[in-house]
Amino acid sequence: MSLIKSISGIRGTIGGKAGEGLSPLDVVKFTAAYATLIQSTHPASRTIVVGRDARISGEMVRNIVVGTLMGMGLDVVDIGLATTPTTELAVTMEKAAGGIILTASHNPKQWNALKLLNSKGEFLNAAEGNEILQIAESESFSFAEVEKLGKVRTDNSYTQKHIDHVLALKLVDADAIRKADFTVAIDTVNSVGGIVLPELLKALGVKHIIELNTEPTGIFAHNPEPLPQHLTEIAEVMKTRKADAGFVVDPDVDRLAIITEKGDMFGEEYTLVAVADYVLSHTPGNTVSNMSSTRALRDVTEKYGYTYTASAVGEVNVVEKMKTTNAVIGGEGNGGVIYPESHYGRDALVGIGLFLTQLAKSGKTVSELRATYPDYYMAKQRLDLTPDTDVDALLETIKKKYAAYPVNDIDGVKVDFPDRWVHFRKSNTEPIVRIYTEAPTQAEAEALAQSVINAI
Numbered sequence: 274m275s276l277i278k279s280i281s282g283i284r285g286t287i288g289g290k291a292g293e294g295l296s297p298l299d300v301v302k303f304t305a306a307y308a309t310l311i312q313s314t315h316p317a318s319r320t321i322v323v324g325r326d327a328r329i330s331g332e333m334v335r336n337i338v339v340g341t342l343m344g345m346g347l348d349v350v351d352i353g354l355a356t357t358p359t360t361e362l363a364v365t366m367e368k369a370a371g372g373i374i375l376t377a378s379h380n381p382k383q384w385n386a387l388k389l390l391n392s393k394g395e396f397l398n399a400a401e402g403n404e405i406l407q408i409a410e411s412e413s414f415s416f417a418e419v420e421k422l423g424k425v426r427t428d429n430s431y432t433q434k435h436i437d438h439v440l441a442l443k444l445v446d447a448d449a450i451r452k453a454d455f456t457v458a459i460d461t462v463n464s465v466g467g468i469v470l471p472e473l474l475k476a477l478g479v480k481h482i483i484e485l486n487t488e489p490t491g492i493f494a495h496n497p498e499p500l501p502q503h504l505t506e507i508a509e510v511m512k513t514r515k516a517d518a519g520f521v522v523d524p525d526v527d528r529l530a531i532i533t534e535k536g537d538m539f540g541e542e543y544t545l546v547a548v549a550d551y552v553l554s555h556t557p558g559n560t561v562s563n564m565s566s567t568r569a570l571r572d573v574t575e576k577y578g579y580t581y582t583a584s585a586v587g588e589v590n591v592v593e594k595m596k597t598t599n600a601v602i603g604g605e606g607n608g609g610v611i612y613p614e615s616h617y618g619r620d621a622l623v624g625i626g627l628f629l630t631q632l633a634k635s636g637k638t639v640s641e642l643r644a645t646y647p648d649y650y651m652a653k654q655r656l657d658l659t660p661d662t663d664v665d666a667l668l669e670t671i672k673k674k675y676a677a678y679p680v681n682d683i684d685g686v687k688v689d690f691p692d693r694w695v696h697f698r699k700s701n702t703e704p705i706v707r708i709y710t711e712a713p714t715q716a717e718a719e720a721l722a723q724s725v726i727n728a729i
Contacts, residue, residue: 278303278406282396284377284386287330295385300337304373305416306409307389308345310401311371315392318370319423322390324352324360324431325375326524327464327489330385334375338387339425342373346417349425354465354489356526357388358620359435364394365616366434376525379498382491395617396589435622436473442614444555445626446633451478453633458483458516458532460507462497463490464524466621473622477629483516499523499530499608501538508536518632518639520625527619528608531628533640541608542567546646548610548624549602551631553577556614558601561594563587564687565696565709566606569647585684586698592617652718654708655700656726664699664706667729671697674728693717695725 276285276294283303285295292299311321321342325331331354339349347370352363357374364372370392377384389397389405397405408414417423440447457479461467467487474482485507486494496503499521511519511532519532531539531547539547546569549560553574560574564583571581584594591611595603604611609619612627635642658664668686679689685698685706693712700707708725712718 278409279402282386282388282402284380284384286383287333287385288383295334297333297337300334300387301341302409302412303387303405304338304341305345305414306405307371307373307387308342308347309408309414310405311347312345314401315370318368318392319346320348320350320367320369322350322352322360322363322367322369322372323375324355324357324363324372326356327354327467327491328375328377328385328524329382329491331375331491334385334387338373338375343423343425344416345414345423346421347423349423351425351427352431353427353429354468355431356435356465356469356622358527358616358618358622359431359469361390361394361618361620362435362438362616363428363431364390364392366431374525378525379523379528381497382493393617395592398589398593432469432472436469436476438615439473439622439626440476442612442623442626444552444614444630445477446630447476447478449633450629451480453517453629454481455479455517455629455633456481456483456515457629458485458507458510458514458519459487460485460504460519460521461487461489461526462493462495462499462522462524463488464493464497464526465489466522466524466526469526469622470520470522470625473625477626479629483510483514485510493524497524499528499541504530504532504538507532508538511536518629520621522621526621529610529621529624529628530608531639533643534638535640537640539639539643542606542649542651543569543643543646544608544624544628545602545604545606545610546570546573547631547642548612548627549573550646551627552602552612553579556601559598561591561598561600561603563591563605564681564684565698566604567649567651568694568711569649572647583681583683583687588619590684648713649711650713650715650718652710652712652715652722654710654722654726656706656708656729658705667706668697668699671729693721695721697725 372390610624
């Protein structure tokens with residue numbers, strides 16, 4: 274059993290003793306701690322939005338979270354089965370004080386989590402997250418008197434509102450998509466994507482939709498992380514049923530993987546690259562992704578004469594950097610597209626709308642579009658250390674060893690060589706260093722990682 278407490282939320286496995294997994298007692302404690310913070314920072318609003326993915330444990334966790342918020346004197350807008358970006362948008366549409374998303378993202382079915390939002394529908398910053406952890410640890414929360422208990426209101430309209438929001442974006446052209454007459458295959462891994470993606474595609478003018486794993490049972494048909502080794506079913510369908518494009522999302526629909534008409538992976542790293550290419554061709558501005566994302570975004574950005582900036586790993590860090598650099602598009606290399614014209618959150622629905630518009634207007638196939646971008650390949654390794662190893666000293670040694678090259682140390686150490694890079698990052702939960710490399714070929718990326726490990 275596992276319980277992981279971090280500034281981005283509380284996640285754990287269901288079952289077992291309190292403190293060893295995400296037990297009902299833990300759900301109450303951390304929900305009450307979050308409510309305490311919200312009441313101190315947003316005293317003018319009493320409303321919290323709650324949405325959840327289709328996990329088996331979702332209804333149980335939802336009941337506890339809603340009851341706890343009511344017990345803390347807060348009103349709840351329960352939007353039911355909803356994607357993470359839908360819940361984020363609902364917070365701002367409701368003018369709520371915050372929101373809680375019940376999802377463990379790409380984790381297997383035995384996991385669930387509380388992802389915590391501020392009044393802007395964005396994830397809490399480090400200071401707020403740490404304060405919640407401290408409140409929970411000390412149990413410094415107090416429940417409301419009976420006359421001041423909160424109320425709950427159910428509103429199932431937000432999925433449609435999210436779809437309408439995507440169609441209203443100026444760079445999404447449903448007429449162009451309709452005229453292209455695409456056949457689109459989707460795999461929504463038996464979660465909330467199965468509710469929203471078919472309706473989104475219909476609204477965008479897609480008449481031919483091949484649906485895989487769209488029943489939101491929470492019993493995932495395959496490993497829910499949208500990586501190539503988990504997507505063999507849709508890859509085969511693309512070839513046998515001659516679909517034009519394939520889309521795969523994770524259980525909470527904030528990550529988007531694209532499959533070509535040949536059944537090949539477009540590459541999760543390249544979802545953001547392609548969407549950024551389209552946005553930058555119409556909108557002047559800068560871009561941001563995290564330090565472990567592909568260099569191809571920098572190349573595309575500089576092609577248009579704008580500036581690319583790397584942030585520390587983590588969506589909240591990407592968003593912060595996007596705001597300070599006035600970025601018009603950004604995200605993460607895991608298929609996460611953040612488009613400020615919509616909102617500051619990873620959103621697969623926005624990604625689909627922009628990508629299909631780009632595809633329709635380009636006149637290219639998905640594989641032809643992919644061929645227009647620089648080819649980079651990644652390797653991801655880890656270096657296991659003893660618990661008493663001074664990882665900070667090790668990273669400092671690495672900085673000195675590669676001092677002849679550009680070095681970025683905002684999140685571990687990243688060294689930029691002329692045509693490749695390596696990123697060392699200390700794990701927050703294990704005595705290991707994660708080593709990510711990118712190079713012009715897969716073999717070179719693997720070799721670079723191994724050479725660095727040997728040097729260490």
